[in-house]
Amino acid sequence: MAASPRLSRVIVVVLDGLRADAVPLFHMEHLTRLARRGAATFSAQTVAPSVTAAAMGSLLTGVRPADHGLVSDRFSVPRPRAALQPLPRLLAAQGIATHAFLAALPFGYGALATRLARTLGVTRATFRGKDSTGILAASRASLEREEPGFFLFHWPDADRAGHAHGWTSRAYAAAVRRTDESLGMLDLVSGASRDPGTLLVAMADHGGGGAVARDHDSAHPHDRTIPLVLAGGRVVSGELAPLSSLLDVPATVAWAMGADVPQEYAGRALVEAFHPTSGAGRVGQSAAGHERYRFVAAS
Numbered sequence: 001m002a003a004s005p006r007l008s009r010v011i012v013v014v015l016d017g018l019r020a021d022a023v024p025l026f027h028m029e030h031l032t033r034l035a036r037r038g039a040a041t042f043s044a045q046t047v048a049p050s051v052t053a054a055a056m057g058s059l060l061t062g063v064r065p066a067d068h069g070l071v072s073d074r075f076s077v078p079r080p081r082a083a084l085q086p087l088p089r090l091l092a093a094q095g096i097a098t099h100a101f102l103a104a105l106p107f108g109y110g111a112l113a114t115r116l117a118r119t120l121g122v123t124r125a126t127f128r129g130k131d132s133t134g135i136l137a138a139s140r141a142s143l144e145r146e147e148p149g150f151f152l153f154h155w156p157d158a159d160r161a162g163h164a165h166g167w168t169s170r171a172y173a174a175a176v177r178r179t180d181e182s183l184g185m186l187d188l189v190s191g192a193s194r195d196p197g198t199l200l201v202a203m204a205d206h207g208g209g210g211a212v213a214r215d216h217d218s219a220h221p222h223d224r225t226i227p228l229v230l231a232g233g234r235v236v237s238g239e240l241a242p243l244s245s246l247l248d249v250p251a252t253v254a255w256a257m258g259a260d261v262p263q264e265y266a267g268r269a270l271v272e273a274f275h276p277t278s279g280a281g282r283v284g285q286s287a288a289g290h291e292r293y294r295f296v297a298a299s
């Protein structure tokens with residue numbers, strides 16, 4: 001495998017229920033800009049079943065839902081088929097912290113969430129804010145300080161509007177635009193997309209409105225197809241393979257941060273999205289082509 005760029009910071013933003021065709025339909029200008037400058041596909045695939053708990057479980061463990069055990073849309077402490085190597089634990093072994101930022105929980109869910117975070121090896125889980133704007137606000141100081149580590153965001157806005165009013169409804173469109181504004185703000189405060197030490201991944205956990213107007217648990221392309229965008233100073237501008245998978249993300253994060261990708265991981269590191277690491281120490285150009293920076297030594 002290609003040498004790891006050993007990035008110090010990876011930010012993964014999960015836009016819950018963002019259907020791939022919503023990106024052009026509702027003019028997500030920030031996501032489109034990141035995709036144009038970065039490596040992207042709007043026909044990536046999520047896992048089966050295409051529900052949030054299963055997809056987030058796969059993002060955090062690198063394996064399919066059947067193997068990590070979260071196979072319904074309910075969060076619980078998983079009963080995996082085999083020993084898991086959760087991504088946060090893998091990173092912690094390399095001295096890398098994981099920070100998760102999610103919406104405030106309904107009363108009574110705190111204990112389960114804390115147990116789940118501890119099982120996965122998450123260093124700090126923050127449940128604050130009701131939508132992408134509030135969740136981002138809770139993380140802002142860490143992002144501005146350019147704290148190193150793996151940052152995982154879950155933004156529920158679009159999924160909630162989809163269940164309440166239907167995918168591609170006016171309420172859904174408004175929620176999609178709000179998450180796009182939040183994404184633009186996140187990039188602005190963190191400097192992620194121009195920073196050679198940072199990888200920013202923006203993606204969905206599933207789509208919606210495929211088989212059922214207000215749901216997303218089916219094999220219909222509207223439910224299974226997701227946008228997947230990789231941005232950052234070391235990312236090469238281009239198209240990702242159209243059948244790239246949500247399962248490729250944990251492998252990519254592990255590899256990009258210098259951890260060995262476990263054999264059990266079902267996906268592959270998207271190494272083609274990165275400038276080669278050779279020539280460490282020389283002055284190069286970012287993907288944007290107008291910002292000069294120095295490569296960080298690879299080993």
Ligand SMILES: [Zn+2]
Binds near residue numbers: 163
């Ligand atoms: Zn949902």
